[in-house]
Amino acid sequence: MADQNESPEAQEMAAVQDPAAQKNAQLLALLHRLFGAETFTDVEEPYGLLTVTTTRERIHDIVAGLQQDQELQLNFLTTMCGMHFPDREGQELGMVYHLHSLTQNIRLRLKIFFPIADPVVPTLTDLYATANWMERETYDFYGIIFPGHPNLVRILNVDDMDYHPMRKEYALEDGTREDKTDLFFGR
Amino acid sequence: MAVNDTLEGTRKIVEEAEVQRPNLHPLAPSVNDFNQELTTLNLGPTHPATHGIFQNILQMDGERIVSGVPTIGYIHRAFEKIAERRPFYQITPLTDRMNYCSSPINNMGWHMTVEKLLGVEVPKRAQYIRVILMELARITDHLICNGILGVDTGAFTGFLYLMDEREKVYEIYEEVSGARLTTNMGRVGGMERDFNDVAIAKLRAWLKTFPAVMAEFEKMFNRNRIFMDRVVDVGAISAERALNYGFTGPNLRAAGVDYDVRVMNPYSSYQDFEFEIPVGTKGDTYDRFMVRNEEIWQSLRIINQALENLPEGPYHADAPHYYLPPKQAVYKNMEALIYHFKIVMGEIEAPVGEVYHSVEGGNGELGFYLVSDGGRTPYRLHFRRPCFIYYQAYTEMVTGQTLSDAIVTLSSMNVIAGELDA
Numbered sequence: 001m002a003d004q005n006e007s008p009e010a011q012e013m014a015a016v017q018d019p020a021a022q023k024n025a026q027l028l029a030l031l032h033r034l035f036g037a038e039t040f041t042d043v044e045e046p047y048g049l050l051t052v053t054t055t056r057e058r059i060h061d062i063v064a065g066l067q068q069d070q071e072l073q074l075n076f077l078t079t080m081c082g083m084h085f086p087d088r089e090g091q092e093l094g095m096v097y098h099l100h101s102l103t104q105n106i107r108l109r110l111k112i113f114f115p116i117a118d119p120v121v122p123t124l125t126d127l128y129a130t131a132n133w134m135e136r137e138t139y140d141f142y143g144i145i146f147p148g149h150p151n152l153v154r155i156l157n158v159d160d161m162d163y164h165p166m167r168k169e170y171a172l173e174d175g176t177r178e179d180k181t182d183l184f185f186g187r
Numbered sequence: 188m189a190v191n192d193t194l195e196g197t198r199k200i201v202e203e204a205e206v207q208r209p210n211l212h213p214l215a216p217s218v219n220d221f222n223q224e225l226t227t228l229n230l231g232p233t234h235p236a237t238h239g240i241f242q243n244i245l246q247m248d249g250e251r252i253v254s255g256v257p258t259i260g261y262i263h264r265a266f267e268k269i270a271e272r273r274p275f276y277q278i279t280p281l282t283d284r285m286n287y288c289s290s291p292i293n294n295m296g297w298h299m300t301v302e303k304l305l306g307v308e309v310p311k312r313a314q315y316i317r318v319i320l321m322e323l324a325r326i327t328d329h330l331i332c333n334g335i336l337g338v339d340t341g342a343f344t345g346f347l348y349l350m351d352e353r354e355k356v357y358e359i360y361e362e363v364s365g366a367r368l369t370t371n372m373g374r375v376g377g378m379e380r381d382f383n384d385v386a387i388a389k390l391r392a393w394l395k396t397f398p399a400v401m402a403e404f405e406k407m408f409n410r411n412r413i414f415m416d417r418v419v420d421v422g423a424i425s426a427e428r429a430l431n432y433g434f435t436g437p438n439l440r441a442a443g444v445d446y447d448v449r450v451m452n453p454y455s456s457y458q459d460f461e462f463e464i465p466v467g468t469k470g471d472t473y474d475r476f477m478v479r480n481e482e483i484w485q486s487l488r489i490i491n492q493a494l495e496n497l498p499e500g501p502y503h504a505d506a507p508h509y510y511l512p513p514k515q516a517v518y519k520n521m522e523a524l525i526y527h528f529k530i531v532m533g534e535i536e537a538p539v540g541e542v543y544h545s546v547e548g549g550n551g552e553l554g555f556y557l558v559s560d561g562g563r564t565p566y567r568l569h570f571r572r573p574c575f576i577y578y579q580a581y582t583e584m585v586t587g588q589t590l591s592d593a594i595v596t597l598s599s600m601n602v603i604a605g606e607l608d609a
Contacts, residue, residue, distance in 0.1 A: 047303055047542045077433055078545075079554055079576075081569040096556070098543060098571075102430075102446050109543070130433030133579045141267070156260040156608060166268055 023106050024050040030072055034065050042111075051109040059097070059112050060122040066099060066108070067127055074108055076100040077128045080135070082142035084116075084168045092116035093144060097124075123148040141166035225253060228590070232261055236339060236594045239604030243582070243593075250589045255582040259575075263608040270568040274533045275301045276375060276511075278568070283369035285572060286606040288331045289324035289549035291360070294372045296546035299454055300555040301375045304542045307506045311498045313377035314456040318493045319390070320363065320372060321455070321546070322486040327353045328549030329437070329479040329486075332601040336476055337408060339598045340417045345404050352400050355393045362386035376510035377503025387494075394491060401487075405480055415473065422584045422596025423471035432580040435573050436551025438600055441478045442470030448547040459496075460489045472599040479601075508535055533563035550574055550601055574606040 027050055031040060035058065042053040054062060066074040076099065083094040091113035099108045112121065123146035124131035135146045136155040143164035146152055154161065163170070231242040240261035246253040266281045273281070282293035295317050302309060309317075330353050334346035357367040362385050364372040373379060382390075408414050424434070429442040439446055447464045449457045465481035467474025503510050511530055512523035529535055539561040545554035554571030577600065585593040 046540050049543055051541070076430060078552065079556065079569065079571040081556060081567075083558065083567050096569075098554075098556070102444070102451075105451050107543070109541075128433070129428070129431045130576055130579065133575065137575075154260075156263040158260075165265065 020048050021045070023104065024048070027072060027074075027106050027108060028052075030069065031062075034069065035062055049107050049109055051111065053111045053113070056095075056112045056114050056121050059095075059110065060124065060127075062110065063097065063099070063124055064127055072101050072106060073103045074099045074101045074106065076102050077124070077130055077134075078107070080124075080131065080138065082138040082144055082166065084142060084166065085113075086168045088113070090115045093119050093142060095121055095138070095144065119144045121146055125149055140164070143167070224248075230255075230590075230593070232258070237597060238335060239602065239607070241578075241602070241604060241607065245590075245593070247590065252585050252588055252590065252593055254586060257578070257582060259578070260608055262604050266609045267568055267570065270565055272564055274563045275509075275537070275565070276530070278565070279373075280369065280371050282570075283371055284605050285570065285609055286328070286549055286553070286574070286603045287368055288601075288603055289328035290368065290370045291320045291324040291372050292328075292546060292548050293553065294370060295321055295455065296544065296548070296553050297555060298373050298375050299546065300542060300544040300557055301509075301537075302504075303544050304537060304540060304557060304559055305375070305506070305509055306538070307376050307504050307509060309377055309455075309504050310501050311456065312381075312500045313502045313504070315493045315497050316378055316382060316502060317373065317455050318457065318460070319490050320360075322489045322493075323356050323359060325486050325547075325549055326483050327356050328601070329483050332549075332599070333404075333408075333476055333479050336418075336472070336595060336598045337414075339595050340414055342407070342414065345407050348400055349404060352393070352397050355389070355397075359386055359389050359393065362389060374503065374510055376506045377501070379503075381502040382497075390490075390494065394487070394494070398487065401480075401483060409477070409480070417591075418472040418476060418595055418599070420469070421472045421592045422588065422599065423469050424580060424584050425470060428580070428583070429470060429577075433576040434551065434580070435577070436548065437478045437482060438470075438475055438577055439551065440465065441467035441474035443468055448545050448552050452545070454544070454546060457489075460492050462486075462489050472595050475599040535563065536561055537563070545571065548573060550603065550606065551577070570609055572606045572609055574602050575609070578602050578607055 024045055028043065031052065039054055039058050039062070040052040042051070044051045066072075078098040078100045080095060080097045083096060085092055085094065093116050094111055094113045097110040099110065100106070114121070119142070121144055123135060125135065125148070132150070133155060135149055136152060138144050139146065139152055140154040140157050141164060153159065157165065226247040228245045228247050229242065230245055231237045232240050242258040244256045244258070246255070264284070266285070270278050270281060279294050279297055282297045283290040285293050330349045334349040337343070337345040360367055360370050360372070362383060364370045364379070424442055426442040426444050429439050430444065434442065435446065443466050445464045445466050450464060462485045465478050465485065467478050507522070507526045509530070512520070512526055516523035517527045537559045539559060541556070541558045543554060543556045545552045547553075551573030552571060553573060556569040556571065557565050558567040560566040581597065581600065581602075585596050588596070
C-alpha cells in the first residue's frame, strides 16, 4: 500500500518495483481511458486492492465496459454488498462491488454512495446471472431497490418483515438504557 | 369418447370454478397448468435427500422438471448483523457455523483477514500448521460430499467407510482445538496451542491408513457402470455459464476453469507446496465427483509436504495487543494481565480501513470483506459465501432433467445450508 504522504514521484517509483502496484496502475489507466478520469473519485489502494468511488449513474456502464474489455478481462463478479453510514448527509447508503480478472489476477473494488431517501441503483442482472441473489440479499438487508431486477423480493428474511435489518438504525442493544454508561460497550 | 367427454366436462367445471377461487398462492397451479397436466412438487424444505433445509417448488411434466422456484433462508442467523457487535475474536465461532463441514478453513480465513487488517505477520510454523488443518478440513468436506453422492445413488457402503475416516480427522481436530465440528480453531496471530505429540501421532497414523480407504472408495465408484449411468451428463453447466453465475471451487473446476485461490493468491505459505489443480471438462455431476476425489489426493500431498517440512519456532505471532497471553502468565505477570484485560474487555483498537481476503474454502472462494472504523468490532462485515452464490444456478441446471437427476445434482454441488443462509 502506497503511503499517502509520499510524493507522486516516490509513489511512481514504488509502483514500478511492486508488480501488484504496477497492475493497479495499469487498471487505473484503463479505467481512465475507458470512462474518463472525472468519473472516479477517492482512488485508493487499501491493502493492495484498487478501490475507486463512482456514481450510480455510471456503475452499470463501468461494469459492462470492464466485462467486455479484452485487455484486462475483469469479467468475474466476486461479490457485492450494501453499506450504511448514517452520518454522511446525502450519501448514507452505499454499494460495494468486487470485480476480479481470472486471467490477469487483478481485483477492483467499486463503490457508489447515494441518499437513503432515494435508494435506487441500476441492476447488474443483465450482465451477471450471479447478481440476482446478491441484489436480493442487498434489498433484503438494506432496502436498496434495483429497477429491472427480475424478482426483487426478500431472500433470507421472511417475506412479511417490514424493515431492513442491516441498516444502522437498529441497534442490537437497547440504546435508551441509562444505568449503563460504559463507553466501551456502546456503539 | 366417453372418457374425453368426461375430461372436457371436468375442465369446464374447473374453469367456471376459477372465477370464484379466493386469493391463491402465486405459485399454486392455475387452470392453464392443469390443462398442460403439470404437477407441482415440493422438494423440501425438510427432505432427507436435500441434506439441509431448503425448498424447491418444482413444476413437473411427468418425471421431467419444467421449472423451479428455490426458497432459502430457513436457517438464516444474521451473522453479518451479529458480527457488527462482536469483537474480532468472538466472530470466529460465527464462521464455524457457515460451512460446518470444513470449519477450520472458515476460522483460518477469518483470522487471516484480521491479521491483514492489523498487519500481523504469522510465523512460518503457524502457517504450516494452518495449512495442514485447512487441508484436513478440505478432505473432510469432500468426503462428505462424495460419500453422500454415493448414498443418493444407492451405495451406502462407501459412505460408512469414509465417515470412519472423517471421525479420525475429527479426533485430530480434538487434539488441536478441543472441539470436533464447530472448531473455533486458532487465534488472531497464530494458533492457540502447538501440535502436541498425540496430534502428530494421530495425523501420521491417519496418513498411513487413509489412502488405502480412499483408493478402495475410488475403485468402487470411479468406473462403476451403475454409478456412471446415474451421474454422467447429469446437471451439467458450461464454463461460461458457471463463470457468469460466479461459481468457484470444485464446481467451477469441474466445468474446466482452473481457478483456485490457493494458487492465484497464495496465503499462509501455499506457494511453498507442490500440488496440482484438477479440472473437469463438462461440468456435470461425474466431473464434480472426480474433481473432488482428485483434490483429496492433492490435499494429502500438501499435508505430507507440510508435515515433513514443519519448521521449528513459535506457533503464534509476537502480537501481545491481539494475541491472548497464556493463562499462567496472566496470574503472575503484570503485562500479561493488562493485555489479557484489554483484549477481553475490548479496549484494543484496530486500524481504520477496509480489507478483502479470500481463501479456498471447501466449496470455493470464501471471502471476507471487513470494514473497520477503528472500534473493537467491524463496522461492516460481509461474507462471500460460495454456496449462496452458486446455488442460484441450481434451477437452471436441473431444468429438463428428471427428479432423480435433480437429487444427485444437488448432492454433488455440495450446498451446505449453514453457508447458504449464514
